[in-house]
Amino acid sequence: MQLHADWQMWLFAFDDVRSEESEAGMHPGLMARTLASYLRILQDPTTQVPEDDAFTAALRDLRHRLEAVASQAQVDRFVTSVLGYWFAQVWEAANRADAAWPTVEEYAAMRVHTGAVPTCLALIDVVGGFELDAAELARHDVKALTTKAVNVVCWANDIHSYEKEAARSNHPVNLPALLHRRDGGGIQEAIDLAARMHDDEVTAYRDLRHRTAAGKKLERYLDGLQSWMRGNLTWSLSTGRYQQTADQT
Structure with a gap:
C-alpha cells in the first residue's frame, strides 16, 4: 500500500512540476527527452x-521496491501502462505547442492514458497480494470494464478540476471544454453533458459487471476497479487540490 501511495505522489509531483504548467509541458521534444531518462530507469x-534528479531517484526507488514484491509479469504490466501514460504526456505537450484542440472522440481515446489511471490499476493485485492471470485481464469483458472504470475516474476529474484548469491554463484541454467547443452553448451545459456521460459510464459498468462471470481473483480485481471509482470521487470532493483560492488565481 505504501508503494502504491508513493507512486501516486510521484505522479502528482510530476504533473505539477514537469507537465501542464511547466516548460517541458509546452515542448514535446523536451518532454520526450526528459521521459527517455525515466524510461531507462x-x-x-x-x-x-x-x-x-529527485524524480529519477524516486522512480528508481519505486522500481526497486516494485520488483521486490511483484512477479515479473506484474512488473511488465506496470511498465507497459506507464509507457502509455508517458506517450500521452508527449501528445499533450504537442497539442499545447501547436495550440491544437483534439476532437471529443480523440480526447476520449487518449484520456484513458493521460490520467495515468491504468498505471494504478495495474497495481491492484500487487497491493492485494495476489496475481491475476494475464488471460483473464485480456478477456474482452474485463478489458471493457477496466476502460469504463478509467473513463469514470478521468471524466470525474475533468469535471472537478475544470474551474481550476480554466483559470490557470492557456490551453485547458478537458472533457467539458471540448464539449463546449463542439456544441457551443453555455459552459454549464457542457459540464452537465460531461456529468451525464460520466453517469452513463457508471451505469454501463454496473450492467456489464452483473453479466461478467468471475472467479475469486477476478472478483477482487473488479472490486478494486469499483473502489477506485468511488475513492476518486470521495477524494475529489474533499481535497483542496481542485479548489480555487485567492492565491491560486
Missing part, C-alpha cells in the same frame, strides 16, 4: 542516467 533501475 523504469526498464532497468540500475541504469545510470545523466539527469539524476
Whole structure:
C-alpha cells in the first residue's frame, strides 16, 4: 500500500512540476527527452542516467521496491501502462505547442492514458497480494470494464478540476471544454453533458459487471476497479487540490 501511495505522489509531483504548467509541458521534444531518462530507469533501475534528479531517484526507488514484491509479469504490466501514460504526456505537450484542440472522440481515446489511471490499476493485485492471470485481464469483458472504470475516474476529474484548469491554463484541454467547443452553448451545459456521460459510464459498468462471470481473483480485481471509482470521487470532493483560492488565481 505504501508503494502504491508513493507512486501516486510521484505522479502528482510530476504533473505539477514537469507537465501542464511547466516548460517541458509546452515542448514535446523536451518532454520526450526528459521521459527517455525515466524510461531507462523504469526498464532497468540500475541504469545510470545523466539527469539524476529527485524524480529519477524516486522512480528508481519505486522500481526497486516494485520488483521486490511483484512477479515479473506484474512488473511488465506496470511498465507497459506507464509507457502509455508517458506517450500521452508527449501528445499533450504537442497539442499545447501547436495550440491544437483534439476532437471529443480523440480526447476520449487518449484520456484513458493521460490520467495515468491504468498505471494504478495495474497495481491492484500487487497491493492485494495476489496475481491475476494475464488471460483473464485480456478477456474482452474485463478489458471493457477496466476502460469504463478509467473513463469514470478521468471524466470525474475533468469535471472537478475544470474551474481550476480554466483559470490557470492557456490551453485547458478537458472533457467539458471540448464539449463546449463542439456544441457551443453555455459552459454549464457542457459540464452537465460531461456529468451525464460520466453517469452513463457508471451505469454501463454496473450492467456489464452483473453479466461478467468471475472467479475469486477476478472478483477482487473488479472490486478494486469499483473502489477506485468511488475513492476518486470521495477524494475529489474533499481535497483542496481542485479548489480555487485567492492565491491560486
